Amino acid sequence: MTDHKHLKRRVRERMARTGESYTTALRHVLAAREAVPDAVSGRHPESGQSTQNGHDEHAGRSGHHDAGLLHRLLPSHSEAMLAGLGGGIGFMYAVFEYRGHHPMVTIVAQAHPEPVIPVTLARAGIPHEVSRTGSARVAERALRETLAAGRAAVCRVSRFALPWRPGFPFPDPLEVAVVGADGDDVLVLDARSEPERLPLAEFMTAWSALKKSRHHLISIAGPAVTGPPRAGRAVTGPAGAGPAGADLAAAVREAIAGTVARLTGPVLGTSFDVNFGLSGMNRFAGQLGDAEGRTGWARRFADPEAFFIAMTRLHECLEAEYTAPGATRPLYAAFLQEAGTLLGGAGGTACARAADLYREAGELWSRIATRAVEPFPRYRELAAEKAELLLTEGAAAAGRLREIAATGAYEGSPGEDDRTGLLAELAGLAARAVRIEEEAVAALRAV
Template sequence: MTERKHLKRLVRARMARTGESYSTALRHVAGAREPRPCPAALPGYTRFGGGVHHDSALLAHVLAQAGVVSPATGRPYTEAALAGLGGGIGFMYAVFEYRGHDPMTTLVTQAHPDPMIPKALARAGIPYEASRTSSAARAEATLRATLASGRAAVCRVNRYALPWRPGYPFPDPLEAGVAGIDGDTVLLDDQCAEPHELPIADLMTAWSALPKARHHMIHVTGPGADGDPRRAARDAVAETVAKMTGPVLGNSFDVNFGLSGMRKLRAQLADTKGRQGWSRRFANPRAFFTAMTRLHDCLEIEYGAPGAMRPLYADFLDEAAPLLDGPAASEAAALYREAGRIWSKIASDALPPEFAPYHELITESQELLLTEGARATPRLRELRDGSAALTKEYGDTDPLGPAGRADLLASLADQVAQAVHVEEEALRLLTEGRADV
């Protein structure tokens, strides 16, 4: 408890200095902690967790271990650079129906649906190998051989099958770094500043649980990066613009992506009469509580980075500005920082004072996941159970009432409209050719 109080003081001091949200400041503070020496880690794998975006921070660790540096700077790749090269930001909004569950709101604010890590590697010209197999025995043998060769691996697993990530009863992909092995225990790099020690049998369970990506693994095969940094930056920006303004999948689901998805979210938040409007769809107080907490978590914690990943993308645009012609990149970066502030405010407002116990619960969960990881598994499971209990409690008591729910939805709709306006302007700047994209 004393350690967590000290962590909170550091986080709040950073918030006061930078204006960041609690989630952003927490990730920076946790990532700045020096990890304990870990003899079982591969040589050169010295950083774990940290960063504000899971996949980008993980890839930065893997590339540093492989000795890969950016040809643009001669230094290790930054998290922001990798986030941008991997597709940058996106926006996918949908409400899914699962039997026996309230409607499930999902927002993905990173580039989607293409996985970020292979795209960033390919665009940067970094050699890598990807493998998949239906055989668990063959997958384990390949993983052990990769580690024995001195290379870290990135395995796509079911996040909810990892002991320290209790969650929903359906698979959800997550990239996890395997940074070493000691007998039958692997070291996983997954958000925590310390490596997770996990029996390889448990890793195999999580690694085998994704039917469409069973035993998917990537490892870097060389220290070089032979891509053209200028072309890579321009192509990355052009792709982000295209997917935020046009089709992503080429089918009817595209209405849920990019600016279209953002406008759809605003419209459904504001709709008080239609069946798809949140007033009717989440009229049940329990379902409303679930929708609000999910909105918060998707914008600040899951499937991107805090502030809907817009501040991190702004950092990429600033870093890439020397590789792009004209002032558009820097001007757009300022707008994306503003959009990030709006999205973080939306996330914060989705948890009104009546939902304070959930905010305390999710904050503790994030602190433990970032600083203790696997060692905090029992407590993380208690917190997950507590979340389920709160959902029932708020469904029974309905502390906001119909009028409070209506006012909150109207306010959120107005704020999403502001974010849409800001992002339209940022995309206009990047489209008009001043960044030569």
Template sequence: MAASTSLGKERGMGTLPGQLYRKCGVRPPGYPGRMLLYEDFGTERHRESSLVRHALGSTHDEALVAGLAGGIGFMYFVFEYTGRPPQLTIVAQAHPDPWIRSALDRLRVPYDVAHSARPHWGRVHAALDAGRPVFCTVDRSGLPWHGPGDEMAGADPYTVVLAGYEGDTLYVEDEARTPYRIPEEEFGAAWSGHRKGRHEMIVPTGPATGDPDVAGALAATAARLTGPVLGNRFDVNFGFSGMEKLAAHLRDTRTRTGWQRRFAAPEAFLAGTRRLYACLEREWTAPGATRPLYADFLDLVGRPAAAALFRESAGHWSRLAELARTAGPDPDAGARRTLFDEFATLVEHSLDLERRAVALL
């Protein structure tokens, strides 16, 4: 694709940003006394995409990184546990492929992946000393700036970047405009807390070896939305099938899986609506169910018609999120029915628009 050629240009003479700082024997500007590998921090619209962008020297547009990683998707589940309100989960970004690896693969950036039974600090220091940021998958609740969270939080992979160190203190990028300082021992506990990750380290090892794989990214997004995704019975919860299932559950007034019964209790209703807002605007997504960011990517790679449809769809997702956020804590059955019908209509509008958009990718 012609658009991808200009997108592949690299700054920094083909060198990772941290390697430039090390070669010059200076510390990054604005951070006197701190051995950081780069100077741009903080989430723009999408956390993981910003991590990749900054770790690679802020060379690429955030929308490009997000789109190459897969951009958008849809997963819908409601989990029920004894003594707790139903737990709604919607993932609106590309899922379940690992975001960081997908982004690096399609940016054509080489990287090493390592796992270990315990934190391997020698390996971490060697990478940072070589000017290479380290992506680590941790238990978010073990990071002090997040505070204690749900007891199941450690099961969710949460990626941060080690952007430097000084003695036994690490500098961690995770959303904020400045890196967090944390002792190695404390970070190690959070790293170990995500047991499935096995202390995963992803370390970019050099500049891009070619132009971004735009065609592969577009094909992956289309396949993820049209399915199958997993190749098993849970595929009905993914992509357009997942949107259809959500709309059906919202309109269902008879069965226990319908929202009218499942979220009837005040505690369940409040938990469900607040969670719905968070899933579409804040958690595992960029605002607007990631659709505006993906539309920007499509503009970058020459798909303006599809971009316009996804932007229109984003308006429906954000309207749905706002209705959920502002819903009263204890509506009666009639008010719940009206609200859930409005939710369903918005989902159906988005589904129609996105089916048309995918046909244009």
């Protein structure tokens, strides 16, 4: 209990000093406590002093799940570089409506819809094998073989089936790494620096729950592939490839070009593409500030509880879920900083310009997220506790995490005039962010 009080005090001191959200400040304080090397900027996580190129960027843990997971497995690349190679940023905005339920806002601010980890590994030149099977027995055997060979196994599981990640009653994909087995237990690397111990039977339930990607396994071979691939598996990446063998500059250019294409052009090739990229951002900003239209947030979320759900969901999507804080923009700026040093010349100049813009955009997205939940202190308290438990205790706090997930967090909403004013304020911030994003994309085209 005393340790938790000290942790909270240090987090709040950092918040007051830096203006960061609780979750972001928490990650940096934990990184300093655990002596984790700064994966984004090279500065000491709490001092605020840069040790790389004189820049003062996000420090400590980036908050990006997939990049953070890969960095623990492949520390030769920074989290920022791994995130950027995987596509970095994106934007998908949608409001889903189902009979009998309030509308549900979803924003995906990271690269989407391609899974980040396989793309990152391919571009980084890291040899790996990808397999899928409908058979739990075959999947378990493949997992044991991977671990016996000394390889890390990245498995796509149902997020809410993990005991330390309770939530909605539907499958939602999440990549975790299985890094060992001990009797009937497996060691699962997720949010914490240390792996969680989970009975193999429970892990198999979570691994079997995704119909479209059941038992999806990425076996990371490391610096070289030894021996031929096993039957039914595809090897991606040349033998011996990796940080030294891959043409990193070419991979960086390819990744940036892919990000630009995803932000400016068709993603799925369907009518839903209007919700992606810069188009999706403009759509979001427009609907957020529309006080009269049927799809405007003033009418769509006129019910006080619906408004509460929309505001808290906005905070989650821009700061925590399917993103890193600041809609992943600060992390992408750190990637562009590295990329600019690598590329040099005109490409390096363009990267530096885009990095400055994405840092600015990230600050605005975080302001939107923070301002959206200012009227809801109980939600903020529970969200901070959840983040802290997930990062510090994990499976040991599964019971309390279930209690938080089951808590009815609705605590009322501001009056209609205050809601209208808040939406107008958020729409203004979003419009500014979109203009900056458009400038940033224009800069990236020159890389």
